[in-house]
Amino acid sequence: MVRLLNNFTRLCKTTDAGEEICSCDYRINLYDCPHSEFYVFGGKMLIPICILVTIMSGGFLFYLIKIKKQPFFLNAAQERGWLRPRPLHTYHLIVFAYMFFEGLHLIFLVNELYPNMIAAEIGNVMADSTSAAVATLYPVSIVYSTPNVRTDNRNSNVKNFNYVGPNSLVVDIVGILLFFEPLVTLIPLASLAGHYAEMNEVKLANTYYVAHYLAWVAWEITYLTVLAYYWYRLTSIIKEHIKVLEEREASGVASNSHIEHIKRGTRNLTIPVMAIVFGLLFQAIIYVFMSLTHRSNTVYYFGWNLFYYWIGYVAFPLLGFSVESALIYLVIKNLRKPAGSSNKSTSSSSSQSHLNSKTLISMDNQAINNTNRKLNITVNKGTTATVIQRTSEITEISVVEDKEIP
Numbered sequence: 001m002v003r004l005l006n007n008f009t010r011l012c013k014t015t016d017a018g019e020e021i022c023s024c025d026y027r028i029n030l031y032d033c034p035h036s037e038f039y040v041f042g043g044k045m046l047i048p049i050c051i052l053v054t055i056m057s058g059g060f061l062f063y064l065i066k067i068k069k070q071p072f073f074l075n076a077a078q079e080r081g082w083l084r085p086r087p088l089h090t091y092h093l094i095v096f097a098y099m100f101f102e103g104l105h106l107i108f109l110v111n112e113l114y115p116n117m118i119a120a121e122i123g124n125v126m127a128d129s130t131s132a133a134v135a136t137l138y139p140v141s142i143v144y145s146t147p148n149v150r151t152d153n154r155n156s157n158v159k160n161f162n163y164v165g166p167n168s169l170v171v172d173i174v175g176i177l178l179f180f181e182p183l184v185t186l187i188p189l190a191s192l193a194g195h196y197a198e199m200n201e202v203k204l205a206n207t208y209y210v211a212h213y214l215a216w217v218a219w220e221i222t223y224l225t226v227l228a229y230y231w232y233r234l235t236s237i238i239k240e241h242i243k244v245l246e247e248r249e250a251s252g253v254a255s256n257s258h259i260e261h262i263k264r265g266t267r268n269l270t271i272p273v274m275a276i277v278f279g280l281l282f283q284a285i286i287y288v289f290m291s292l293t294h295r296s297n298t299v300y301y302f303g304w305n306l307f308y309y310w311i312g313y314v315a316f317p318l319l320g321f322s323v324e325s326a327l328i329y330l331v332i333k334n335l336r337k338p339a340g341s342s343n344k345s346t347s348s349s350s351s352q353s354h355l356n357s358k359t360l361i362s363m364d365n366q367a368i369n370n371t372n373r374k375l376n377i378t379v380n381k382g383t384t385a386t387v388i389q390r391t392s393e394i395t396e397i398s399v400v401e402d403k404e405i406p
Helices: 036-068 087-110 117-135 136-144 167-199 202-250 254-295 303-334 367-373 382-395
Strands: 010-014 022-025 151-154 162-164
Touching: 022 303, 036 087, 036 303, 036 382, 087 117, 087 136, 087 254, 087 303, 087 367, 117 167, 117 202, 136 202, 167 202, 202 254, 254 303
Parallel strands: none
Antiparallel strands: 010 022, 151 162
């Protein structure tokens, strides 16, 4: 056990009245300062929560991959690149990475297991850097899950779909670069802060402390912008697809159960997206103020320390637990539905597509022609199967093979 104590981990100042005020840098030291008992107690309470949420997210991944037979990666297709994870799977992996390293860091802090300040600073940023790297896959998964079509409504009776898919090579390159960006910025900056803190060069250590948090804020803003754009594009296409189905429901071409499947699946994906967006946006705003004012001013006030401690260590474990619990509730709720109410098989030549977890969509030319005549839709080569497949994949309704139509 090594107690990391110096002028960087235990900050003190003398007031005008001659009173000395000290405070812990709770990120890397919890001991030998006022309110140490609170930080130690908080860490001990958060450790089981982090372990629980790690198990929940890991269990959800196992459920989706092994029980639901939904592979982590989407089916290979010509318009998809190498990085093609499913959105819901990616979210659970983000939670798993964050909670695992957050829990590990708290265990090391409470039990004073860090050998030096460099290791402590790296341990402090591992949860953010690894979850940020994994989170990069989320917009990529949305890109490859979104049907690569556009709707032409110049003729109100005919809807024409044409391919406008992204360049898969560009998406993969950007995804890989953004994946490594938090790893090659946050970890080195934290290492430098720990290095100079170890040498008791407080001024230089503070400089890298500020640089680390500002780099993290810059990544969050970039990530949220990309995620918001692709999520808006995805939901717009799904809403248009639902609108078409609802218009045709009265004629018996589309079923209400199929429409509800899509709506429910979209809602299930909206929950984690909103959790990511609002969580990171709020954290980015707070981290701007924290990086510029905390170590020079607010660190000496327990109220501010409590607030920043809540944002940095408490909010995300509770948010992750809440979202995982909500998703588990939705799964249990769906499982309790009467058999056959939501899982209906489909024929390859039928004009109605009932999607479930074991359905394989296969449409031949005759089936497509029948569907097009009933829906009064003009479709280009390969598009019908792709639209149905992508809608199914993005809402995690079923496992669908990609079928290219001649």
